[in-house]
Amino acid sequence: MANTKTNPKALVLIADGTEEMEFTITYDTLVRADFDTTSAFVYATEQGAKASPATSITEATIMANSGARITIPNAPVATCSRGVKIMADTVFEYSRDSDSNEKFGPDKFDLLVLPGGLKGAETLANTNTGVPRLVREYLDKGKYVGTICAGSLAARSADLPRQPITSHPAVKSELEPAFDYSEESVVVSGKLVTTRGPGSTFAFILTLVELIQGEDKRLEISPPMMFPPKTPWNAPCQISAPVVLGDYRAWQGYPTLSLGNQYYVTGVNLVPVSPASVCNPTLQSCLAWIFLDNAFPSAASLFPTSRVIPMSSEVLNASGEDRSLLNAAEAEYTIGSNYLSTATGELSERDREQTEARLLQKLDRRMYYLVFTVILSRVIRYNVAAAQPLGFDKDLQLDTYLFSFVLSGFYVGYFTGAIFSCILLHQKISRPKAYLSYTLMAMGLVTFCTGLVTTYYQALLARFLQGFLEPLYFLCTMNYVSKWYKQNELVERVGHVVCGNFLGIGMSYLVATIWSVSKSGVLELPSWSWLFFVEGGVTAAAAIGAMLILPSLPDDRTISWLSSAEHVLARGRKSNDACDLPIDATLGLSLTLKDGKVWYLIAIRFLVTLCSSTALLYPPLTETMGYDTPVTLLLCVPPWLFAAALSLLQSRYSTEVQAHRGRIVLPYYVGALGFIIADATIHHAGFYPWLFLMAQTEIGNGIFYVWVTLVAGGPLAKQVMTLVFVTTIPHEYEDLADPGLRASGKHTLWRI
Template sequence: MSALAKVSSVRSESQAEKDQVHTISHDGVEDPDAEFGGTEERKKLEKKLLRKIDLRMSIMVIIYILNYIDRNNASAARLKGFEEDLKLEGQQFATILSILYVGYILMQIPSNMLLNKIGKPSLYLPCCMAIWGMSSPRPSLHVVIDISFICPGMISALTGICNTFVQALLTRFFLGFVEAAFYPGALFLLSKWYKKEEIGRRTAILTCGNLISNAFGNLLASGILSGMEGKLGHRAWRWLFYIEGAVTVFFAVVAVVVLPDFPDTTRSLSPLERKLAIRRMAEDAGVGDQGETEYGMLQGLYLAITDWKMWALALGLTSQVIALSFNQYFPTLTQTLGYSQTVTLLLCAPPWILVAFTAFFYAKHSDRTQERAYHIIFAFLVGILGFIIAIATQETAARYVALFLMAQGYCGFIVLYAWIPSIFPRPPTKRAISIAFINAFSQLGNVSGSYVWDKSWGPTYVNSYAICIATSGLACVICLGFRWHLSKLNKKFEEEERGTEKGAMEIQGFRYVL
């Protein structure tokens, strides 16, 4: 049986199951919400359900903030002797930054496949970090604390006791390896709970953890680097890794208790809430996840890699990730304004605080209008304007404004992530793998982006900004072409629905979000 035939068969069975639960209301008219007490009562229950899930999902924002701080703290440490103490030369610092994404790329697809199979993200997302951490080889360091291996926060802390390039390289590699589970797993978890018109703002809130980390991570780094120099005989940059890593450990443990699982495996829901959660997602895509358990991991992998849409989105996202690589060097770029180290780190915060707020409302507007591509392109163009200003002038105020505009490119980046789940709705295994693959593939942009900001191109970094303009422009072209293709598919679906009672399409009644 072909893959399309199987999807159609499973869809028919799932639809039949949904039809069976429809109940006749008191006035003799079929009411699909009768089992929830009617439409009004369902709306009340749905609001209660969303509030409950939103509250539990909020822990992921904190974890993402801390994990991203762990990932990017090397850039702040660079201002306080990290390179000098480890005797780094040439491209070694860039290599330390980029090696993290090698492990990050390798683990994402297997991680999401396992997450879909296990069905317990409340255990898997925090605990898989502990598994990989404890199994990692330990570099030859002068101090090794066993508890340091229970999560990526403590692997990050190990960077603080590295004395050589090789030690830092190994530590950063395994940090990326264990962190690979979190973001694609979090996106997949969101796609299991939220409908197309709800997921954009939730993705924005989650990804704002990244943006907030760029702001408060630098504020925290400013306090540690300025106040911890020489404490207990350690350099301030070492304390930066110790303290930030330890905080991450605490919240990773809290996440085990707070995070929800999938709708059919979350025990804290009442039977009616669980049924509503499953029904919502079935209505959103025309078929429920529970009706497609026959799709195994390997079959889901095959369906994903043979869908060119996944590759197109991966290329577009990778291109934009290169353009956004400036975030790894944000303290370095801000330092070109000519201020002291402490002021430089303080000036890093406002652009990211602003974009954290604008990204939420931007994604919310994209949800309300159910439009993605133009929102993505407009935000990318604002970022390109920032790159152009940075090239065109050496005036301090204008260059600082350029940093604000460059950061606004993240608004489109977040909307692009919200676009992905709706393009690969079913089967869930394919969706999990597609999300992980696109995110993993895009990390090649971070690997190459680590070399875009070579010291020899500073302090103007004209070549770096030019590369970012080109890659962001390519991302805009890909998104525009992708929107045109999806629009054609939607028109085809409409024609098939008009021409036959049950059109031969991916999902009956389904429409791609443009």
């Protein structure tokens, strides 16, 4: 071990069953790179190092530099996976009672390495040994952690947040549920560096050497190790074979490099590798990752010298079949680590903006279908209120109080479903579009069956199920939209979703108006039954369309309607928004309950919810104007269409949430004014226009829902829990004995 005090320090763990090559290559290379390297033996016992098994404590005889043999009693000797015995420098000690491991903690070392070998890896992954906790401590302190082969199991035991990782294929199935598994040989994810096995250990440890000591140190120690000429971590490495130009369309996005204002396309003897394989914050923006054929992929800083063909931007935009444009002269360029880690190898800013604009255009076209499904879900929420003028309550012999209970049953189910939805969101739904489609299908079927109810209890159960399913759909919709759009784009897109809410309310009353024309119904069924049949059938059919039209997550490489460049950009756009804290429901609940800002948001949303509950009262309110049922229902439509238009207009000009908080509050004042004047003019001709103002109360939600997550901050668990709390505040429904607002003066004041 080197004695220089300024040398970085490395801790390499070893246990019975550790893979010999992975340990020795790591240890030896670190010593060559001037790391103060220490190996620590980890016992495979329930009590950790406190109970030392006799099989690992032996009397070891070693030969000193002088040639003399020295006997070491009680030496910690590991019997490796192929029977080779290796004596560690010390014994790993761990205390459960201590918040930090003083002897082996991150304050003592700069790097922690966990070799593989299945038996040894299982020991290191055992929480009783304290190693998983140590892994977490190192990462929390910003220190590097490296795992080799099955050693990546310790990352799972440490409950690390979801991130790219790799390992030996034998343990792939154990890691895939918790991580974004990669087939690359070396994966850098922040301070966590993982590799696949003995054969990739050199690439792995040299990556760590460069990340900690710099490129010069790697270049210093590599040549004496006599790697074959074309290994990617060996420098310099020249390509003697001529570069053959490939079809640009087949390589679009990955192999395109930019040096200044010049563009280059690599040849077919270079292999594109997904940028997901390197997630270090300093390397995240790289879009072009290239390696030699059959080479071990490593960090971007380990790229070899490559031959590329210079191409103009006109050539890049041309069809790959136009071979005349591809006959550019060959030129040799050195594309080194400094270029790729700083200039990032991506397209020019102008081209990136154009690609992003095309991506958003394609994405928005498909997301409009999501708004359509939101409209249908909101139609379902208000269909019982719309069915009341059609005789729903009279046919089921529901008095005012029983009918209000039926309406309230929706919100009991809503709160229950929101809790269940929160649990599902914490599990990170892997196929959200399938989840949304199935949920929407269930909503349609329940609505269809509501048209067949004949008793109060059947109607109450149907209403409860409708309420239970809506948060499963709506909360996942909000989360789903956030997976595709950046924070500054969310306000307008969430505004579209909120606009869909208003359109849904208006559509609910419009559909009811159509069916109210036939009082006798069709096929001896009442009009309100057909109202539920039509709405339920359309919703179920829309669920099938959602499965076909909505995109999956950006990580899905099978999305055919995105070009390679757009696909890479879609995955990279959201990387900076990721939170490093773990997803934990208990943690989210605790942080939410302790945050005073969250309770203030809940109070605001509570008052807004009380106001918005008047959407259920619009039919009895317009009925006071003395018109028949069709006109009464039709009069309920314009206020909500007007609210939808204003909501869309507001969200379009509110992309900067923090700079437009006033746009959240202003609709509340407008709505309050509408309540005051409507209450004073309930039986006058000027009453109807104020219903338009009353409908403005929820316009601010397009920004409010995004603002909630920004104010909540913290891990995803807290943001989701806050959104659940804010969206599940109890609703009220007023006694309809007197449909006027005067009959509920105290509640009118509450709303104001």
